[in-house]
Amino acid sequence: MSSKAPQPANHGFIMQGTDKLFFGHVAMYKVEAHQWQLVISGDLPSDIMEKYKAARAQNPSSFLFLTNQTPAILQDLLDAKEFDALIYIGFPNPACPTNPPPILSNFKLTNIQVLSEKSLLEQQLIPYPRKTMPFLVYGTRAQRHIQHVLTEYKNIQLMSDVAEIQGVNFPGEGPIYAHLNLPESAMQPFPPDIPPDFFFSPGKLFPSIIYSKDFQGKQIIGFGRIVIGKWVFVDSRVVNMIPGANEVSFFIPTSSIE
Structure with a gap:
């Protein structure tokens, strides 16, 4: 580092x-x-x-x-x-x-x-994904957490703990990648003040998830869905x-x- x-x-x-x-x-x-x-x-x-x-x-x-x-x-x-x-x-x-x-x-x-x-660092950043929104999945077998993968500036930090991860065998630790079926490049940049009805909120269900070992989504290991946990962190102000x-x-x- x-x-x-x-x-x-x-x-x-x-x-x-x-x-x-x-x-x-x-x-x-x-x-x-x-x-x-x-x-x-x-x-x-x-x-x-x-x-x-x-x-x-x-x-x-x-x-x-x-x-x-x-x-x-x-x-x-x-x-x-x-x-x-x-x-x-x-x-x-x-x-x-x-x-x-x-x-x-x-x-x-x-x-x-x-x-x-x-x-x-600016020289190491990559463009927003066009067809998906990638997240890291990590934690234990009983409690699994997710975090949005940051790419180019400007961006948003999204985290949820104890999310419901379905469709992939996850023994623990990690991370692996979950690719949400959302066109991130069309969604960015997010406003500094997040509205109350924001798409990333407790209990929100995301279907059609692709799980992979790699960020590019080529080493696919499963398909399923994710339900966001009760505790979330959303920030598009401090990060930018x-x-x-x-x-x-x-x-x-x-x-x-x-």
Whole structure:
């Protein structure tokens, strides 16, 4: 993993699952520290894990967000395979991450494993798919999660945990690819403000799915459908943000804010 000039930063991860934890990195195309679409797994201390499960149950319409407590370069966190972490309900307040405070602190995320990593550097981006909308599928045999594959800029991050995956034998971990029968190139770019009746929402059914081992969809391993889970993450604002004098984000290194 490399980038032009990454700076130490707080890296955001959307938390997925309750039997085994998986995390989708909150990517940013135009900020060097965050130019990666990344899926990792990791472990929490048992007491923190129980509190995390309780927080999910108490906040059924919100995603839970984990970040490193001390700003760091992303690759250093992955190499160390652990870091001191904080958990919030939704995005932290960019102007003051301690108000409201994290719901869980004073613990480490450990046993970090990288399942998928994709560079978002401009020279490595590929065009929007014309006939399908590709997603990564990963997780355990009992709980499977999905995440939209990011291609050219501008784009949208879509994640769902505990989705219902039908039509393919999935023993666990992954990822494999699910190709939704949607013409992504005709749908892009998405607006920064997502409407309430957005197509990617809890319980939404997508039929005519092609599953494959590869992004191109040539190594087909099954056909079926997907039902989106109860918890979703949708963002077309942070992922496309261009840092400027009037923009502040929890994910932008302090040194890069003008």
